[in-house]
Amino acid sequence: MRLVLPGVEEMFGNSSAETDHSRNVIHEQDNINKSEIIKIIDDYGRPGKSRAGEKANQCIWLVIHHIPLETQEKYVPCLRKSVKPGESQGWQLTFLEDRRKMRKGEP
Numbered sequence: 744m745r746l747v748l749p750g751v752e753e754m755f756g757n758s759s760a761e762t763d764h765s766r767n768v769i770h771e772q773d774n775i776n777k778s779e780i781i782k783i784i785d786d787y788g789r790p791g792k793s794r795a796g797e798k799a800n801q802c803i804w805l806v807i808h809h810i811p812l813e814t815q816e817k818y819v820p821c822l823r824k825s826v827k828p829g830e831s832q833g834w835q836l837t838f839l840e841d842r843r844k845m846r847k848g849e850p
Contacts, residue, residue, distance in 0.1 A: 744768050744772065747765065773810070784818060789822065791831055819840070823836055
């Protein structure tokens with residue numbers, strides 16, 4: 744849905760019912776994804792590439808990248824730990840660190 748949203752905004756306008764609906768669908772799916780990923784990490788630790796595969800590893804990062812700041816803060820150490828042995832990509836940690844700093848108003 745995130746890939747479709749710019750087209751919806753362009754076609755119907757930023758404040759349209761269609762755009763609002765698209766944003767609501769994204770938000771609902773983010774909440775579902777967040778609950779599932781947090782349960783996995785809390786139960787088993789952060790699965791890296793060797794346990795989950797490259798695509799699943801990136802999916803986990805994407806979910807964490809779009810969750811509220813407070814929750815991101817809790818899971819950054821897991822990602823940092825996963826990057827050191829090469830189980831996650833360094834750019835994932837860099838992007839997440841940048842997003843966290845931006846949300847906090849830091850450079």
